[in-house]
Amino acid sequence: MKHLSFYFRLAVAVAAVVTLSGCGEKKSSSKVSGDALSVSVEHPQVRSVMIHKSYPGYTYANAKADIVGRVNGTILTRPYSGGDYVAKGTVLFTIDPSQYADAVRQAEAALATANSQYEYASRQYEAMKLALESDAVSAMDVVQARSNMEQARASIKRSEAALADSRTNLSYCTVRAPFAGRMSGATLDPGAYVSGGGAPVTLATIYDDSKIVVVFNVEDSQYQHVLATQADNDTIYNNIPVSFPDEGNSVYSAALTYTAPAIDKSTGTFTLKASIPNTRGLLRDGMYVTVNLPVGVVDNAVLVKDSSIGTDQLGNYVYTVSDSNTVVYTPIKTGELFEDSLRIVTDGISKDSRYVTSAMLKVRDGMRVNPVTSNAGVK
Template sequence: MNTKFISSGILLIATMLVSSCSKSHSHNYEDAEETVDVAFPETDSVTLTNTYPGYFTPEAKVDVVGRVSGQLLSKNFSNGQYVNKGSVLFRIEASKYRDAVQQAQAELATAKSSKDYAQSHYDAVKKALESDAVSKMEVIQAESDLRQAEADIKNAQAALETATTNLGYCTVIAPISGYVTSASYDVGSYINGEGSPVILTTLYNNSTLTAQFSIEDEKLLELLHNNDYRNMPELRNVELSFSDTIGHRYYGDLTYMAPMVDTSTGTVALQCKIDNKYDELRPGMFVKINLPYKKLKKAILVKDSALSTDQLGKYLYVVNDSDKIVYTPVSIGPLYHDSLRVILSGISPDSRYVTKAMLKVTDGMKVKPIIVK
């Protein structure tokens, strides 16, 4: 009896120990499940863009030239200054051109006097012909002299206009408003502009700039396939970016697309007009054009910080219905509002993705998800 009682007691104690140990292991397993923050993707209307390098050209670039020959008497601007249309930029020695005007005026006066005489002579001989006082040949000669005198007046007038124009060229004015470059010649230099015009300086009108850039022909097809680009509002407000931060944000209007593909490069030239209202931009500056090509009405957005990268590309850790971690490769789009990333494929709006502590979880791991916003 005592032996049976002892044996029963030992068996009962062993059973209790096994049960206690089993509960302890179960409790430790539950404690081992990692608590992770997860979130559902946001959705919003997003315009997809491709970024292209480009450079600015001015609204107008005009070379200011000297068209006459003579000593440069004055330069009436500071290098880099903004000048208005019609402002006097240079003065060139004008004495010989002034003399030429006076000579042309004298020749015109002589021609007019000769014409008056020829007219009077013609009228006289024509009247004399009626009484046979002169021959018909004399009348013909008098008429010829009159026509020659009229032609001489036209030639003298043309010579006077040329001389007056050349005299005007001695005062070089700004043909447009804009910024002027440094002068090519110093005051006192001899300008030989009669044979071939000489560039004295250049004017740049920077009030409106054009961003010149090119896109690949397949990207052009993508743009034309997804949108009516001529009526797409986003192409009237194309965002621009720069390598360095500047004071303001700039947007442009896509105004030109070349009618053909450059066969040597496989690209199409485009132009984007920009209003340089703050006068910060300059021709020749490099710019990035973020050209829209497609609009997603319900784009999937996740926190950019939740994305990880491996040799296969970008991926997210997604928690499935069994609260297990699933390694999920994704295809990404552009950044949205600085902190969200567009996901083009890989997850759905109902997917729960891990937002923090990505280094603590692995594929297939059981976790305790906590929904955060």
């Protein structure tokens, strides 16, 4: 019995040791293990930033003109092709000038006749005045001679006007570019007859797209913010970001050039225009754009890396790390992109938060991690 009692006490002691050893292991497991995933974290940057509001708009060529035929006749030549860039004064169409050249010659002959008649009538008038001094003619004869001279002078003016008109019509037979620009396709080809004598006939359209004008509308209430911002920093309106979805969201800088003098009462908006130099020649009349208009400054804006923001069915979120080094799924509300890589956060985190910037696909809510701070934020 003594031997049994000894073995029983030994077994109890061993069990107690095992139990205490198990409790110790459980307690130590509550600490961050050396095997915990290391993740980079940062504090949000806090800066004063210019905020923008997006407005839809459309582009217009700097200048646009219809190329028209103003005389009747057959088109003889069309030296350009649709889409060509042409210089100012380039010949675009020639219309058969035969009848108009004849009209010019006839008008020149009529003018020569009128000049000759005037020369004769003026000499006769001078002679009549001398004859009147010797009573060889009556005063009425002198009056008649003067009238004939004045009629001949008027005939010269009519002939000059007719000659100028015929020369103008002849000049219309050669249709030239009014300014440098890009040509549309022609509505009529060589051999077609133009009936432009009664009313001009559109033959093509030319676009000066050396710079593009963006037209968009701003609400009356928002425009007041624009005015206040412009008063503080006018230079920002010389570099308004404009994106082109048709160009892969390419971003250009536009300068504000026009503000409508009155509000459109039917829409409650102001019309604004901005100009973009078309240096690469890629922009065209009629393109849809998004204008990111500066509307004010936000002091102490909270900024995080845009690449650290995730999106799910509930919206945008970041992973933050708590004081106990636990990953926390944190929904946020975001604003616009800033300096191409930072996103404004309007709600969800503060400047003191730590958010995960690496291993985004490896972390999950409630996970214990080993955070490595890569910056202290800008405060």
